[in-house]
Amino acid sequence: MRRWLAVLALAVVGSALAQPTPYSGPLFDAHLHYNNEACVHQASAACPYPLADVLARLQRNGVRAVLANSRPNDGTKALATATSAAQAAGVTVVPFVRLYRNRADYEGWPTDASIVDMVNTELAAGTAAGPYQGLGEFHLYQSPAANGPTARRLMRLAEERDLVVLAHVDDAAIDLLMAHTASQGKKLRLIWAHTGIGGTPVARVEALLARYPGLMGELSYRPGLTCDGGQLCPEWRALMLKHPGRFLIGSDTWVNGRWEQYDELMQGYRVWLGGLPTDVANGIAWGNGARLFGLPARP
């Protein structure tokens, strides 16, 4: 009897500790910055993450496509121009126009008409990897800034030209930005960076997904996303099972420290993706981003 109890106790402990196998398929990093302090030139003390190093990080993590943007746009162009190196690393670069030439633009852009000119110049020029596919990432530190004249113009422009928007904003600003488009947000494709970095309740996230068919949630820095063992918390798991086509993963390499952590960040995603049904994991890891930008269903 005692031996049976011991066996039973072991089985219970074993199943509590059993972890799903991490997801091992391709990843689409839908929130990547290659800012000037990462440095796109030769490796040196002042240039910690040159292009070859960045591509090696992507390759060893199974990242097969990146939504690339940078302050200023030179980093994105460098990635887009490295056609053969990117091809060798198996990485497709999806270029976005960033709205920032410098740090001051982070706050000033919603009312700065010269940003519209800069965006139009970039869109006309395109990149060596093809036309820009979207605008962003941009920030709105106060949601009313979404009503600035440049913010209005760029939301209309994005919808007219079928550009995807990558926005780091709160839930109130999602409604404000969507309202500027001709379709009232029924057609705009907008990736919500972090899906509510201030901890927007999951019910509110779901209501926004229901209201705006082109809204997607990118999950870096999302508070409350993961629980025990690095697996999804129950309400997030339920939301993803209900809306498997609406989520994306991203690194958000906004400071160099994120490049240093890049392997761990991607491994963290693989852990919770492994706890989802295979088709749901495949979509969030790769397929949703691929569909958004017309890439193959399998890289």
Ligand SMILES: [Zn+2]
């Ligand atoms: Zn970012």
